[in-house]
Amino acid sequence: MTLEPALAELAHRLGPRFSRTGATLAQYSQSETHISGGTPDAVVFPHTADEVSMIARMCARNGVPMVGWGTGTSLEGHALALKGGVMVDFSQMNKMLAVYPEDMLCVVQPGITREALNEELRATGLFFPVDPGANASLGGMAATRASGTTAVRYGTMRDNVLGLEVVLADGRVIRTGTSAPKSSAGYDLTALFVGSEGTLGLTTELTLRLHGQPEAVSAAVCAFPSIADAVDCVIATIQTGIPMARIEFLDATTVAACNAFAGTTLSLDPQLMVEFHGSPAGVQEQTDRFAEIAAEMGCTGFDWAQVTEDRTRLWQMRYNAYPAILALRPGATALVTDVCVPISRLAEAVEETRADIEASPLMGPILGHVGDGNFHAILLVDRNDAAEMAAARALSGRMVERALELGGTISGEHGIGCGKLGYMAAEHGAAWDVMGQIKHALDPAGLMNPGKMVRQP
Amino acid sequence: MTLEPALAELAHRLGPRFSRTGATLAQYSQSETHISGGTPDAVVFPHTADEVSMIARMCARNGVPMVGWGTGTSLEGHALALKGGVMVDFSQMNKMLAVYPEDMLCVVQPGITREALNEELRATGLFFPVDPGANASLGGMAATRASGTTAVRYGTMRDNVLGLEVVLADGRVIRTGTSAPKSSAGYDLTALFVGSEGTLGLTTELTLRLHGQPEAVSAAVCAFPSIADAVDCVIATIQTGIPMARIEFLDATTVAACNAFAGTTLSLDPQLMVEFHGSPAGVQEQTDRFAEIAAEMGCTGFDWAQVTEDRTRLWQMRYNAYPAILALRPGATALVTDVCVPISRLAEAVEETRADIEASPLMGPILGHVGDGNFHAILLVDRNDAAEMAAARALSGRMVERALELGGTISGEHGIGCGKLGYMAAEHGAAWDVMGQIKHALDPAGLMNPGKMVRQP
Structure with missing residues (x-):
């Protein structure tokens, strides 16, 4: 890694939209949860796909990691710069670019937030339904394949992203999908990038499906x-x-x-x-x-x-x-779990989790999007108490194991980040190697959000 | 390619479920349409994923191509053995393996047909909605990302396949997806394999979403x-x-x-x-x-x-x-076109296609799944008349170009096969190279359905 030449060039090209002050870097070293690790070497604020492509080329040439940043609301440490490098903050690429009411589509930049998007759509009679709770950016929601309370009716980000513009690790800019409602033309790259958590590319534009505001x-x-x-x-x-x-x-x-x-x-x-x-x-x-x-x-x-x-x-x-749950124990931190099981197994999954929590020293209310078989226990911990943290991690681990035993998944909607990397082999077996092969094909140097999603080389 | 040792070993292992008689090979050299080319060197009828894995390992070791066969009803020459090799006919892997009514799921082998599946489901009050017209196999429908008349309500194969078991080019057997309704755990390999037309692996099991029979x-x-x-x-x-x-x-x-x-x-x-x-x-x-x-x-x-x-x-x-359309011109062959555009552009796409056909020497009724922006012109040709075939290909090409100009796709539901390979670069640009990189990562020798989907090496 030849970091300094890359950063110098980026500073030169981006001017005030490049920062490496200590305060800024510290801000981007935080995650929303107890998960921590890594500090970026610089933060950049691109305005166009061309700039993101330039940043990627510069990083690729110098072996510098690059990590995307939306609003920082992900829950598994997705945006932590575990190996340093350049943090690409999309907050200044936050425009709605076009709305097509007849086609019930819109095109947005990745930094626009869910609430801002729906505010802009209000007069059209249309809305974007995916609602993960946090006022996340659409780029981040696509990266984690987010869902939330309305997925039972309107689907997840998998179902509501029709196309993407993506900057690859080598700076190439590609477009996936079309504006047609469906297609049988080629590998479904849109679905591959949605949920890939910035490990295959950086999204610079999204075409989204909209729905009619209910009468x-x-x-x-x-x-x-x-x-x-x-x-x-x-x-x-x-x-x-x-x-x-x-x-x-x-x-x-x-x-x-x-x-x-x-x-x-x-x-x-x-x-x-x-x-x-x-x-x-x-x-x-x-x-x-x-x-x-x-x-x-x-x-x-x-x-x-x-x-x-x-x-x-x-x-x-x-x-x-x-x-409300956090207020049950003032000063406590939440370890938010997230599993999803076949609906027929949901009652036993929730009841056994409830029993596990009762048998532990922790408080842990359970709530969930039960139409999807997805639920969360919010484990309240003192993050400075090693025994409590260990108990919370054990409960979370037991939930994950049980979800797999019941035919479910280790993450319903929060994603993998670095928080759940250790469970990927258990869920996917040899298919995890296939994910690694795809990652290696598109990012052979492992520069895109390193330490996430795939097995460490 | 060391063909003979591979075939001898397969013949030995599969006994009567291996054939290389001329009549059999001729039968698997036909496509449903005017598209032709290639003859397999042998046809095999596996019963289990282990057998498919053994076949793949044998082919990989000897550099022999392998092509999957469902019912042979695809329309773009998907199942033609363009470079010879082993045709893997899934007609004897045609069982419904399990139904989970509470989860509205079933697990099937790839050779089961759409009609047989729904016949088996009838008593459950559930049905599988994707209906491409032909009584295709579910494995083939997944391979081409099929849809049809009901996609406007129930979605395409993209939406209704929840998980797969796939044998890769090197014989590895992987599972994608889970039985949970959604997941944010890892790259969406299910979506990657659905629509990959047998170029990344051979499907040996599918988990399908079912829907309640309407009241x-x-x-x-x-x-x-x-x-x-x-x-x-x-x-x-x-x-x-x-x-x-x-x-x-x-x-x-x-x-x-x-x-x-x-x-x-x-x-x-x-x-x-x-x-x-x-x-x-x-x-x-x-x-x-x-x-x-x-x-x-x-x-x-x-x-x-x-x-x-x-x-x-x-x-x-x-x-x-x-x-009915074929009967308009007895003895004629149909060249079935398939494009999909944003719904706002559908009227002009259909009207301009109508005008192009009127200006041509051919008859070509138009029909389509208009809720999806997807339509077909059925061009009636004498396949032995070179001028007519050229006129039909020109009309099809013009439809494809227009679909791209209007923001649509070169294939709404029939797929690429070899019939539309020449248009892939126009639709996908640099993203087509990404498809080639993924193909190369998973099938470096290019043995899975060669000559389809990706750029020729």
Whole structure:
């Protein structure tokens, strides 16, 4: 690595959009979670794909690592510069470039955030549905194959990115996908880059699928005697073909945290929060049918939120579940777990996780996007207490092992980063080697986000 | 290539499931269309992934090409053994291995056909929706990223294959995906192999997403004064969020062919055939709203097919469009084109194609899956008439160029095979090189379905 010549040239070319001050570098050495490691040697703020290509060529020529940065909200240390190098911050490439209402598409730069995007779309009657909670950048959401509460209806980033412009490790700029709704022409490079966590290239443009803002919306929250009853209700609802827009699970501990934080008075039982989108008549029919199924599954309390204010309050409570849980133990750090299992195995996965947490010294509310089989335990730890950290890591590891035993995956939506690299072999076996071969073919020097996703060379 | 030792060993190991008789080899040298070239040196009928792995190892060791064969119904010469070698026929790996109704999944071998699969699923209340017309094998449908009439509602093979077992060029057996509904763990190898046309590996098992059989179904056919009016109706319907299960376009020439073949009396106008799935009330609402939109767009004739018999007759007519079109010119061969454009550009793409065909010496009805922007002109040619073949190829080439100019793709659903290899550079530019790099990483000797998909080495 011949770092200094590369940095000098980048400083020269980018002027004020190049920084290597200590304060800046320290800022980009943080992750959203307890995961840490690595400091970049410089941070750059490109404005165009050509500039990103120039940066990549400069890094490639000098053997300097390059790491993409969106909003820094990823949860597995994805954006840590484990081997130093150049941090490519996309916050100044944050424009909506075009909207095509008839095709229900838009083209954006990677730095635009989810909330900014939907603000720009508001007048079009369209919206971008993927909602991971954090106000993440679209480039980052694509990189981690993010999803969230609405994936049960609208899909994940896999389903909602139609095409990409990507700068490769050697500086080549490629385009994947087209603006047609489907294609059978060639390897699905869009799908390959979505979820690749910046290890194959840096995204400089995204073509996104949009959806019509629903004409009518209704929401409800309902309590169940047990986790299994709540999950059975989810399974029955999905099998009936009711197109739920969201179906979220909160265990009793999460409900208690939300009540305390938001002043709500939900019963301290496992709860489902659901939302339906459609025409007024369609939403009415969906809600009626869901209420019937919930009653059959032993639902013990049922509250509709038909008017906007009630619905906003309900989902605000859900959005605030994370700070609400953190408030259960002031000063604590959260270790946020993330697994996904076949829905038929969801009840046992959640119940056994609940039992594991009860048997541990830690507090750990559980919530999840149960329509997808995806759930999180939020483990509250004192990050300076080695025993607690070890207990939390053991719980997380046990969740991952159980997910694999049940036919599931080590990550439903948070991705691998460096936090879950150690589990990749267990999930993928020989297929992990294939990922390594693809990585090596496109980035033989291992400069794109090194230390992530693939086996270390 | 040391062919004879490899074949002798395969003959020894597979016994009667190995053949190199002239009649058999001739049978596997045909494609469904005018595209031809190459004869395999032997055909094998494996029963297990282990046998496929053994075959691949034997071929790899001896430098022998290997080509997968499902039902031979692909339309771009995908399964032609252009460089000879071993044809791997999956017709004896045609079992449904498991159904998981609660997870709405099943696991199948690659040789099972679409119709056999749905026959096996009938009692479960679930079905597999992807319907390319032909009774293709699921392995072949995955290889070509097939779709068809229902993709507008249920997606293509990209959306409905959750995981794969694949034998690689060196005989390694890998598994991609899990049984969880989503995952953020690693490169999306499932999506990479779906649509790779047997050039990266041979699929030996598929995990498929299933859908609930609709409680109620309605269908209709409606006539429009112009192609543009019909397409505007499609755009408005999609934007309204009406979840159509099918929306098919037939131009006036196609309608005439269907009338003549099926004895129907549809008016000789551009027609849309639509189908709605849902609850009885939901279907009623969808059909009413669609009828309103169609009326606004100038629909001049509207026939509901509410009862099953009428609906069956309607869709039977659509299924028979291909033989009906062939019957327009007895003895002719069809050159079936396939492009896909953004829906906003669909009317001009179809109208300009219509005009090109009128200006040519050929007959060429147009029909398509317009909800996806995907359409086909069926060019009727005497394959022994060089001038006609040249005219047909020129028309197909012009369609492809226009699709690219309009932001679309050279193939909506039929794939590349050898028929469209010459257009890959135009669609993908430098991204085609990336496909070649991936191919080279996984199959350095180029033994998997050589002559397809990537640039020739």
